[in-house]
Amino acid sequence: MTVILDGKALANKMQANLANEVADWKSKGYRIPKLVVILIGEDSASKVYVKNKEKSAQKIGFHSVVRRLDESVSEAELLDIIAEYNQDETVDGILVQLPLPKHIDEENVLLAIDPKKDVDGFHPLNVGKLFVGDPDMHPCTPFGIITLLKEHNIELVGKKVVIIGRSNIVGKPLMHMMLNEDATVTITHSKTKNLKEETLTADVLVAAIGQAEFITSDYVKDGAVVIDVGMNRNSDGKLVGDVDFADVLPKVSAITPVPGGVGPMTITMLMEQTMYQGRKHCGEESHDNK
Numbered sequence: 012m013t014v015i016l017d018g019k020a021l022a023n024k025m026q027a028n029l030a031n032e033v034a035d036w037k038s039k040g041y042r043i044p045k046l047v048v049i050l051i052g053e054d055s056a057s058k059v060y061v062k063n064k065e066k067s068a069q070k071i072g073f074h075s076v077v078r079r080l081d082e083s084v085s086e087a088e089l090l091d092i093i094a095e096y097n098q099d100e101t102v103d104g105i106l107v108q109l110p111l112p113k114h115i116d117e118e119n120v121l122l123a124i125d126p127k128k129d130v131d132g133f134h135p136l137n138v139g140k141l142f143v144g145d146p147d148m149h150p151c152t153p154f155g156i157i158t159l160l161k162e163h164n165i166e167l168v169g170k171k172v173v174i175i176g177r178s179n180i181v182g183k184p185l186m187h188m189m190l191n192e193d194a195t196v197t198i199t200h201s202k203t204k205n206l207k208e209e210t211l212t213a214d215v216l217v218a219a220i221g222q223a224e225f226i227t228s229d230y231v232k233d234g235a236v237v238i239d240v241g242m243n244r245n246s247d248g249k250l251v252g253d254v255d256f257a258d259v260l261p262k263v264s265a266i267t268p269v270p271g272g273v274g275p276m277t278i279t280m281l282m283e284q285t286m287y288q289g290r291k292h293c294g295e296e297s298h299d300n301k
């Protein structure tokens with residue numbers, strides 16, 4: 012029987028737990044965690060994502076601030092605004108929505124965010140901590156994937172994981188998280204020769220390619236677990252993943268849908284990490300974020 016790895020359901024459950032925790036905090040008179048999302052310009056996809064983050068934060072009961080900046084904002088102005096939130100002791104998490112306008116250097120921006128407020132896990136210090144196997148803040152999409160697999164008791168120790176995609180936000184951090192789980196990891200990408208030969212060896216196949224329904228059943232081993240990180244709009248505006256879900260479904264043991272798989276988990280891990288920092292900033296006992 013094929014298991015549908017329902018990210019939406021787990022996201023709802025985890026966010027309800029966070030809401031209970033925040034309510035409990037309120038009753039104890041603690042300061043409520045605050046998340047600041049900085050959105051630059053008018054990119055419509057970014058606006059939708061930011062809206063979803065704001066909705067989740069509000070549902071949980073966090074203080075949620077969306078700081079909207081004009082497309083023309085200079086890098087220096089943006090760095091000043093980040094510095095302001097770094098210094099603000101009521102702010103637990105800061106996220107600058109990517110991608111940035113071309114005139115702003117992404118690395119400078121990611122370096123400017125206090126690593127202790129870096130709920131995206133993109134600061135080089137947090138990236139380095141993950142690299143050496145001592146993670147603190149994790150990138151949310153791969154963290155969500157690991158959390159979803161663990162919820163379904165999918166064994167990773169000694170398993171062959173093949174990741175398609177080498178981005179800094181998905182492929183590379185997921186490689187480290189999978190290594191930390193004792194999986195054997197292969198990263199493939201657009202220049203990989205004989206991609207199918209690689210993917211057919213995967214016990215767990217992760218598709219982060221950016222091409223609608225690229226992965227068909229001939230790429231997938233019988234009984235594999237398939238994780239679809241893709242977010243593509245087809246011609247009728249419908250959201251489709253990188254995996255041809257209907258074609259692959261009969262062959263796999265478990266699979267994430269799009270929508271309702273990895274996406275809602277990404278947002279949930281952002282909320283979890285905001286709570287994690289909130290607990291620490293409020294002097295509560297440090298909490299496990301592993």
Ligand SMILES: Nc1nc(=O)c2c([nH]1)NC[C@@H]1CN(c3ccc(C(=O)N[C@@H](CCC(=O)O)C(=O)O)cc3)C=[N+]21
Binds near residue numbers: 059063108109151277
């Ligand atoms: N600094 C930064 N951090 C991010 O985490 C970040 C970012 N920049 N830039 C853009 C990407 C994209 N991203 C998504 C999160 C949730 C869904 C999501 O919830 N998707 C829903 C569907 C949403 C819909 O219908 O459009 C689902 O899969 O079910 C999608 C995409 C976070 N990102």
